[in-house]
Amino acid sequence: xxxxxxxxxxxxxxxxxxxxxxxxxxxxxxxxxxxxxxxxxxxxxxxxxxxxxxxxxxxxxxxxxxxxxxxxx
Amino acid sequence: xxxxxxxxxxxxxxxxxxxxxxxxxxxxxxxxxxxxxxxxxxxxxxxxxxxxxxxxxxxxxxxxxxxxxxxxxxxxxxxxxxxxxxxxxxxxxxxxxxxxxxxxxxxxxxxxxxxxxxxxxxxxxxxxxxxxxxxxxxxxxxxxxxxxxxxxxxxxxxxxxxxxxxxxxxxxxxxxxxxxxxxxxxxxxxxxxxxxxxxxxxxxxxxxxxxxxxxxxxxxxxxxxxxxxxxxxxxxxxxxxxxxxxxxxxxxxxxxxxxxxxxxxxxxxxxxxxxxxxxxxxxxxxxxxxxxxxxxxxxxxxxxxxxxxxxxxxxxxxxxxxxxxxxxxxxxxxxxxxxxxxxxxxxxxxxxxxxxxxxxxxxxxxxxxxxxxxxxxxxxxxxxxxxxx
Numbered sequence: 147x148x149x150x151x152x153x154x155x156x157x158x159x160x161x162x163x164x165x166x167x168x169x170x171x172x173x174x175x176x177x178x179x180x181x182x183x184x185x186x187x188x189x190x191x192x193x194x195x196x197x198x199x200x201x202x203x204x205x206x207x208x209x210x211x212x213x214x215x216x217x218x219x
Numbered sequence: 220x221x222x223x224x225x226x227x228x229x230x231x232x233x234x235x236x237x238x239x240x241x242x243x244x245x246x247x248x249x250x251x252x253x254x255x256x257x258x259x260x261x262x263x264x265x266x267x268x269x270x271x272x273x274x275x276x277x278x279x280x281x282x283x284x285x286x287x288x289x290x291x292x293x294x295x296x297x298x299x300x301x302x303x304x305x306x307x308x309x310x311x312x313x314x315x316x317x318x319x320x321x322x323x324x325x326x327x328x329x330x331x332x333x334x335x336x337x338x339x340x341x342x343x344x345x346x347x348x349x350x351x352x353x354x355x356x357x358x359x360x361x362x363x364x365x366x367x368x369x370x371x372x373x374x375x376x377x378x379x380x381x382x383x384x385x386x387x388x389x390x391x392x393x394x395x396x397x398x399x400x401x402x403x404x405x406x407x408x409x410x411x412x413x414x415x416x417x418x419x420x421x422x423x424x425x426x427x428x429x430x431x432x433x434x435x436x437x438x439x440x441x442x443x444x445x446x447x448x449x450x451x452x453x454x455x456x457x458x459x460x461x462x463x464x465x466x467x468x469x470x471x472x473x474x475x476x477x478x479x480x481x482x483x484x485x486x487x488x489x490x491x492x493x494x495x496x497x498x499x500x501x502x503x504x505x506x507x508x509x510x511x512x513x514x515x516x517x518x519x520x521x522x523x524x525x526x527x528x529x530x531x532x533x534x535x536x537x538x539x540x541x542x543x544x545x546x547x548x549x550x551x552x553x554x555x556x557x558x559x560x561x562x563x564x565x566x567x568x569x570x571x572x573x574x575x576x577x578x579x580x581x582x583x584x585x586x587x588x589x590x591x592x593x594x595x596x597x598x599x600x601x602x603x604x605x606x607x608x
Contacts, residue, residue, distance in 0.1 A: 157387065160395040161417045168421035175553030176511055176546055184553050191560045194418045198567060201396035201414055 164194045220388060227381035232579065234374040235572050241368070241430070242569045244355040249550055249561050251348045255299045258347075263301050264330035273331025275303075275470040275488070281333060282307055282324055290314075290463055292321065295487035301328040311460055315494045362438060369434035375427045382416050389413060405581050412574040419567045426564075429548035436541045440516075443538055448518060451532055452497050460493040467526040469501060476503035476519035479531055484508045486516060491523045500529055510552035514542040 171190030174183045247254060275294055282291060282305050292306040292314065305324040308314035314321055325334040357364030390397075390413055398410040416423075473485050483505035489496045496502045500520040507515045520529040534542070546552045550561035 153391065157390060157395070161386070161420065164418050165421035168419075169425070172422070172425055172547055175557055179509055179511075184557070187553050188556045188560060191422070191557070191564070194422070195560070195563050195567065197396065198414060198418050201398055202411070 160197070164197065167191075167193050220385075223381045223384045227378055227385055228579065230374045230378040230381065231572075231575055234371045234378065235576055237368065237371040238375055239569065239572055241355060241371075242565050242572070244351050246562060246565055248348070248351055248355055249558050249565070251352070252299055252551065253555075253558075255348060259300060261300070261302075261334055263334075264327050264332060266301075266329045270329075272328065273326070275473060276468050277331055278303060278305060278324075278326050279469055281326075281331075285324070291490050292492065293487055293489040294469070296328065296485060302326065302334065303328050311492050311494065356434070365434045365437060369431050372427055372431035372434065376424065376431070379416075379420065379424055379427065383420060386413060386417055405578070408574045408577055412571060412578060415567050415571040415574070419564055419571065422564045423568055423571075425547055429544050432541050433545055433548055436538070436545065439538060439541065443535065447532055447535075451518075451520065451530055455497050455499050458493060458498040460498040461491045461523055463490065466491070466501075466523045471526050472501040472521040472523070473503055475521055475526060475528055476505060479519055479528055480505050480517055482508060482512070483517065499523055510546050511543060514545050515539060516542070 167190045171187045174190065175187035178184065178187070278294065279291060283289075286307055289307050289309055290311050292308055292311070294303055294305050296303055303326045305326065306321055307324065308321045319338075322336065322338045324336055326332065327334055353359055356368070358368065360367070389409075393410075396414050396418075398414060399406050469488055469490070473488055477483060477485070486504040486506045488504075489502040491498050491500060497520060499522065501523050503519045503521060505517050505519060507513055515534065517531065517533055519531050521527070522529050550557055
């Protein structure tokens with residue numbers, strides 16, 4: 147049970163975080179009407195793209211020590 | 220799991236070609252405001268500090284002076300440029316018999332200067348964008364095209380959801396975002412498909428859903444207009460239109476409507492017309508003045524003899540919900556950087572669709588090769604996609 151929980155976290159924490167960021171980014175510009183909210187929206191929506199770029203440009207080694215770093219963030 | 224896999228495959232396959240078309244035509248449409256502005260060589264006056272917008276009465280007076288005896292049909296504010304259009308015709312009856320008799324005057328919205336004239340059907344500088352929009356919205360096929368693309372959008376949503384379900388078993392043994400670049404090209408594309416798909420999941424889901432809602436909004440809005448607005452006008456049905464010589468000030472009518480609904484601005488004002496609208500009223504259409512409310516259109520009836528408020532019609536809740544969520548499809552509410560991000564996310568979606576197609580074609584080739592070898596035990600499609608070792 148504990149193991150499957152860990153697997154779930156390892157698999158889904160990034161996707162969930164990116165989805166939450168995206169929704170926040172989409173709504174903050176729409177509801178916030180300018181100012182800081184636009185900046186927050188741009189940052190939030192850029193993060194999924196940067197994550198893709200980072201993984202495509204410099205592929206992560208499978209099961210490396212990076213894994214632990216990912217989780218600690 | 221097999222069912223989800225089938226669902227993902229077939230829903231994606233049916234909608235991929237259309238989705239690719241939508242993604243590609245959508246790219247320039249993100250910047251349609253900028254492109255229109257760039258193609259439009261009109262010179263607009265800058266708003267003078269402290270000066271108020273020109274009175275509609277002044278524009279109407281200019282129109283009447285240029286075309287004495289003609290009728291004004293309506294005035295409306297341009298979506299993209301600081302322009303007020305005035306639709307005119309020799310008479311309302313002539314317009315009913317021959318819609319081509321309509322012509323338009325264009326005024327600068329800041330100074331009230333006459334910018335030019337065009338006849339109905341004159342080609343606009345932004346006809347390329349209109350062409351693209353027509354393709355993107357309805358495949359040049361009217362309501363049928365809208366409903367068809369709406370259905371494709373629904374399939375897209377189903378394939379996103381089923382893709383998320385499949386993401387679990389396919390990446391169980393992998394760290395997030397792993398792209399196994401040393402393995403076969405196919406594995407690399409599978410990893411890319413998974414990464415791109417899951418990272419842009421929320422955006423694709425929101426833009427897909429609001430796209431479907433946009434396709435629904437047009438027919439629903441038309442139905443509402445037919446029922447509610449027509450019901451509001453029912454008591455005046457069959458009466459003759461007021462003579463335009465005896466109308467009260469259109470600017471006062473708009474001011475009255477704006478007072479009734481604060482937080483709005485004028486979209487258009489239609490003059491009394493027995494064939495289209497009310498024979499006795501100005502129909503003022505207002506829209507919200509924030510990105511969130513910009514597509515909430517509320518009609519207000521103003522008595523054209525007295526200038527008194529007759530009625531305000533509010534959209535029903537389901538239309539309001541639809542209209543409020545529409546900006547989420549266009550990405551035009553957060554400055555240029557948001558549009559650039561929209562473009563990149565659109566490109567990521569194109570890659571996801573393309574890689575999905577590539578994986579399917581590759582698998583089909585392999586399936587047929589396998590089927591040749593061992594006819595009796597076809598491998599399951601999930602195995603063939605090589606989940607992580």
